[in-house]
Amino acid sequence: MSDGVRVFLSDSESVFRRLARRTFLTCVRGLVQAVVAVAGIPLFFVSVLTVISLSAGIGVVLAPKSLLAVRRLASQQRRWAQEWSGVTIVTPYRPRPVELTNGLIGRLQRCKWLLTDPATWRDLLWALANGPAGVVLGLLPVFMVFCGVWTLAVDGGALLYGPWSNAVPDFGPQVFFLSLLPLGVIMGPRLLKAHAQAASSLLAPTREEMAAQLGRLTESRSQAVDASAAELRRIERDLHDGAQARLVCLGLNIGFAEQVVRDDPELALSLLAEARASSGQALSELRALVRGIHPPVLAERGLDGAVRALALSLPLPVDLHIDLAGRASAPVESAVYFAVAEALANVVKHGGANRAWVQLEYDSGRLVAIVGDNGAGGAALRAGGGLRGVEQRLAAFDGVIAVTSPDGGPTLVTMELPCELSLART
Amino acid sequence: MEVVAATGNGPDLLRALVTQRPDVAVVDVRLPPGFTDEGLRAAIEARAQVPGLPVLVLSQHVEQLYAKELLSAGTGGLGYLLKDRVSDVRRFIEAVRTVASGGTAMDPEVVSQLLARHARDEPLGRLTPREREVLALMAEGRTNAGIATRLVVTEKAVSKHINNIFTKLNLYPAEDDNRRVLAVLTYLNA
Numbered sequence: 045m046s047d048g049v050r051v052f053l054s055d056s057e058s059v060f061r062r063l064a065r066r067t068f069l070t071c072v073r074g075l076v077q078a079v080v081a082v083a084g085i086p087l088f089f090v091s092v093l094t095v096i097s098l099s100a101g102i103g104v105v106l107a108p109k110s111l112l113a114v115r116r117l118a119s120q121q122r123r124w125a126q127e128w129s130g131v132t133i134v135t136p137y138r139p140r141p142v143e144l145t146n147g148l149i150g151r152l153q154r155c156k157w158l159l160t161d162p163a164t165w166r167d168l169l170w171a172l173a174n175g176p177a178g179v180v181l182g183l184l185p186v187f188m189v190f191c192g193v194w195t196l197a198v199d200g201g202a203l204l205y206g207p208w209s210n211a212v213p214d215f216g217p218q219v220f221f222l223s224l225l226p227l228g229v230i231m232g233p234r235l236l237k238a239h240a241q242a243a244s245s246l247l248a249p250t251r252e253e254m255a256a257q258l259g260r261l262t263e264s265r266s267q268a269v270d271a272s273a274a275e276l277r278r279i280e281r282d283l284h285d286g287a288q289a290r291l292v293c294l295g296l297n298i299g300f301a302e303q304v305v306r307d308d309p310e311l312a313l314s315l316l317a318e319a320r321a322s323s324g325q326a327l328s329e330l331r332a333l334v335r336g337i338h339p340p341v342l343a344e345r346g347l348d349g350a351v352r353a354l355a356l357s358l359p360l361p362v363d364l365h366i367d368l369a370g371r372a373s374a375p376v377e378s379a380v381y382f383a384v385a386e387a388l389a390n391v392v393k394h395g396g397a398n399r400a401w402v403q404l405e406y407d408s409g410r411l412v413a414i415v416g417d418n419g420a421g422g423a424a425l426r427a428g429g430g431l432r433g434v435e436q437r438l439a440a441f442d443g444v445i446a447v448t449s450p451d452g453g454p455t456l457v458t459m460e461l462p463c464e465l466s467l468a469r470t
Numbered sequence: 471m472e473v474v475a476a477t478g479n480g481p482d483l484l485r486a487l488v489t490q491r492p493d494v495a496v497v498d499v500r501l502p503p504g505f506t507d508e509g510l511r512a513a514i515e516a517r518a519q520v521p522g523l524p525v526l527v528l529s530q531h532v533e534q535l536y537a538k539e540l541l542s543a544g545t546g547g548l549g550y551l552l553k554d555r556v557s558d559v560r561r562f563i564e565a566v567r568t569v570a571s572g573g574t575a576m577d578p579e580v581v582s583q584l585l586a587r588h589a590r591d592e593p594l595g596r597l598t599p600r601e602r603e604v605l606a607l608m609a610e611g612r613t614n615a616g617i618a619t620r621l622v623v624t625e626k627a628v629s630k631h632i633n634n635i636f637t638k639l640n641l642y643p644a645e646d647d648n649r650r651v652l653a654v655l656t657y658l659n660a
Contacts, residue, residue: 320557327554331531340531344499344506349535356534359586 063229070232071189073128074182077239080117081178084171087114091168098155108154111164118167118247121174125240125247129233133240136163136249139444162253170246181239185232192225268440271433282333290326294319338378347377351384351402358388363401370465372411379441380404380413380461383434387415387457390430396420397453406465413459421453431457471566480508487516487523494547494570499529499536510536517544526569528553534587537580541659547648549575549611565611574611574651581609584658596638604631609654 091110097103115137125131138161141153158164199218249257301315334340342350348366355362371377384402391400397419405412425431425447435445443461475486479502487495495516501508513525517540524547527540537550547569555577556562565575585606588594597605600621607617614632618625632650636642641653 323557324554327552335531340500341533341535345535353533353535356538356587357583359589 067189067229067232070236071186073236074185077182078179081174081182084117085175088168088171104151104155108158111158114167114171118170121243122247125243129237129240131237131240131244133244133248136253137161166246170243177242178239181235185228185235188224188228191221192228195221264439267436271436286329287326290322294322297322342377342381346371347380350381351404354385354388355402358392360398360400366404368404368406370467372463372465376441376463379437380411383438383459384413384415386430386434390423391417409462411461411463415457417455419453419455421449421451421455423447423449423455479503480512483509484512484515488519491520494524494526494566496526496528499527514539514543522546524569524572526566532577532580534583538659541655547572550580551575551577552579568611573648574655576610578610581606588658593639597635601631601635604628605635608651611651
């Protein structure tokens with residue numbers, strides 16, 4: 045056997061194997077889809093019942109649970125559509141509000157969040173419609189491949205004798221069943237893809253939702269652009285009035301000292317001393333400016349170290365609970381750092397607190413920062429206030445901020461922002 | 471003074487500190503290769519490996535966090551100053567000598583923040599304004615004579631203030647200047 049033939053054979057063998065593996069996978073996936081489709085129907089009815097039972101009160105507990113179960117199933121379907129058929133279905137849900145309380149109010153907020161999101165209702169509709177669609181489109185490839193393989197296994201040999209032989213009683217139907225095998229092999233993935241596309245019509249965000257999201261993005265982007273422009277103006281002004289002016293003064297003093305050093309060494313000395321003082325002031329102004337742009341400790345130690353350093357520089361004790369397994373991207377670290385710094389600055393400025401605490405945690409794709417104090421309360425997101433600025437800055441990262449501060453305290457500022465963490469650099 | 475080694479990055483610095491064991495090391499916080507806090511980490515590591523190694527850390531900015539880490543890592547002379555302070559050459563050389571002889575030279579900015587943090591604490595609140603001034607200068611690492619010149623009082627008055635401070639803070643009054651300063655810093659750093 046020449047090499048060419050062997051290559052051809054091994055090639056055709058691998059093609060055959062690939063086809064067999066693909067067909068097997070398609071069948072398994074079809075079965076999974078069918079099972080999920082069947083499971084979706086009781087879930088649909090249970091969800092509808094719990095929503096109806098909202099009027100009886102008990103639904104406040106059950107409805108979010110069942111609706112979130114539907115949501116999980118729908119999310120799984122979106123992942124499968126992407127992984128199995130390459131059909132991308134964008135997640136349409138509205139952002140989860142920052143949970144403030146665990147009690148009844150928290151549950152009501154959760155209900156409101158779920159029930160006012162149109163995607164919840166479209167998910168439910170999908171759970172119902174997917175029942176028949178998933179069973180048919182999922183089982184069809186399995187059925188075709190099974191029929192073909194069964195016929196091949198039982199009567200495959202006999203069929204070779206041809207239609208005139210008596211070996212096979214129903215030759216025509218048998219040939220039809222056999223032909224289902226290649227049909228199943230070819231059509232299987234297409235049927236799965238058709239199912240994914242059908243799911244997409246209900247599981248993807250509607251045009252209006254996309255438009256609304258685009259509106260939100262445009263707004264937060266323009267706010268971010270405005271904020272950074274204002275920041276640059278502030279830096280320019282600070283440099284112009286501060287360090288630059290000091291350096292001019294420094295140059296002037298040195299130049300003057302140069303002129304008089306021979307005739308009046310005493311005067312030259314005092315001018316030089318003044319020059320040194322100017323350089324010190326320029327440096328300390330530059331230091332303050334750098335701290336406002338990007339604190340060096342943040343660059344050196346990341347969010348964890350920077351928040352620790354921040355806590356140490358405050359005139360009141362700050363308890364820290366920091367649990368970050370890695371580092372966020374530099375812009376995220378900076379945004380969260382300044383948000384925490386602003387919240388802590390408020391603690392010092394108002395409220396008469398003698399104790400504060402900061403909690404930094406990362407959980408399921410979200411960085412959560414909570415700043416609390418035992419002061420008098422009464423803090424709020426006021427227009428033009430520092431926390432409003434934090435809100436705009438976080439919005440650029442799809443982050444949110446919530447303030448609870450009843451009269452008499454305690455004040456809690458909760459900030460949450462979706463991000464990735466990279467492995468800790470040491 | 472004689473320079474026994476000059477290095478340009480963190481790992482080399484640590485090696486030089488541990489093998490050369492200089493009388494005093496002047497270290498920058500931010501160094502290659504990462505340009506973060508390699509110098510500081512090398513200094514802390516070296517003090518752990520070589521007990522009593524005197525280190526003077528210079529930086530463009532001072533952080534309470536770093537001061538805390540330096541103070542709690544190892545013994546021996548310790549300095550932590552802003553780079554600006556170098557421009558006062560006489561004071562800078564004085565700081566190098568203080569650290570080399572096992573003393574302390576803390577930047578006034580570090581000390582003022584330390585004091586501000588404890589301003590509301592009970593024992594520190596009992597100090598008179600003059601005693602607080604003396605405490606700040608002592609924490610920077612100045613000698614009794616230095617404090618006396620700075621505040622334009624007699625050395626005897628200074629030591630009386632210091633005794634009062636130690637009594638009010640419930641600290642054991644050590645005779646040795648260096649140990650006294652360390653006691654104060656440890657107290658403030660707690």
